[in-house]
Amino acid sequence: AQSVTQLGSHVSVSEGALVLLRCNYSSSVPPYLFWYVQYPNQGLQLLLKYTSAATLVKGINGFEAEFKKSETSFHLTKPSAHMSDAAEYFCAVTNLQGAQKLVFGQGTRLTINP
Amino acid sequence: EAGVAQSPRYKIIEKRQSVAFWCNPISGHATLYWYQQILGQGPKLLIQFQNNGVVDDSQLPKDRFSAERLKGVDSTLKIQPAKLEDSAVYLCASSLIWGAFFGQGTRLTVV
Numbered sequence: 499a500q501s502v503t504q505l506g507s508h509v510s511v512s513e514g515a516l517v518l519l520r521c522n523y524s525s526s527v528p529p530y531l532f533w534y535v536q537y538p539n540q541g542l543q544l545l546l547k548y549t550s551a552a553t554l555v556k557g558i559n560g561f562e563a564e565f566k567k568s569e570t571s572f573h574l575t576k577p578s579a580h581m582s583d584a585a586e587y588f589c590a591v592t593n594l595q596g597a598q599k600l601v602f603g604q605g606t607r608l609t610i611n612p
Numbered sequence: 613e614a615g616v617a618q619s620p621r622y623k624i625i626e627k628r629q630s631v632a633f634w635c636n637p638i639s640g641h642a643t644l645y646w647y648q649q650i651l652g653q654g655p656k657l658l659i660q661f662q663n664n665g666v667v668d669d670s671q672l673p674k675d676r677f678s679a680e681r682l683k684g685v686d687s688t689l690k691i692q693p694a695k696l697e698d699s700a701v702y703l704c705a706s707s708l709i710w711g712a713f714f715g716q717g718t719r720l721t722v723v
Contacts, residue, residue, distance in 0.1 A: 504654075530710050530711070532711050534714075539716075539719075540716060540717075541616075541703055541705075541714035541715050541716045541717050542655070542703065542705075542714040543714070544711060544712075544713070547710070547711050549710060588654055588655070592710055592711070594710070598643070598710070599657060599660065599668055600645065600657070600705075600707070600711070600712055601657070602647075602654040602655045602656075603654050604653060604654045605652075605653070605654045
């Protein structure tokens with residue numbers, strides 16, 4: 499069974515500061531990993547994905563994530579936070595075996611302070 | 613490319629009433645998901661279709677929830693009868709290979 503744990507339900511950073519949102523996964527087979535962003539009253543938008551190619555993945559809006567198999571992690575970072583980054587962020591895992599379920603973490607709410 | 617369409621956007625019903633949600637996935641996407649997202653939580657998979665067949669419905673409360681995907685395209689999710697704890701956003705998503713593209717969701721309030 500697959501699972502995702504997001505450390506920290508709420509992260510607050512100042513505008514211009516580094517954003518770090520943590521995600522650890524559990525999977526018995528090679529995983530595919532995703533970060534989604536959700537703005538209020540909206541659906542989920544794909545930020546970036548890891549599909550077993552490069553371990554450092556770049557996404558939209560200046561975000562990137564690094565897959566570290568030894569640490570079973572896929573943390574999301576952005577060098578300089580912008581007010582528009584305030585949203586809920588979800589990490590998700592799937593694989594190419596069986597039903598290919600897409601399993602989400604509990605989410606991290608990112609607040610940006612001016 | 614059109615995205616995933618869902619309707620209605622909002623629905624308020626009384627407990628014990630029934631309700632239905634509709635989803636039109638991205639054209640050509642074989643996989644369709646229905647998720648339930650309770651306020652403050654991550655999306656929980658209710659049911660997953662591959663074309664018009666169910667591949668996972670292990671977390672679908674089958675005594676009150678049902679879903680179908682006719683002809684492998686559109687899908688409907690029904691709740692009958694609704695309970696207060698069903699208040700949530702119901703998200704539909706579709707996928708071609710991996711990952712998923714989401715609709716705007718339907719916010720259900722049961723009073």
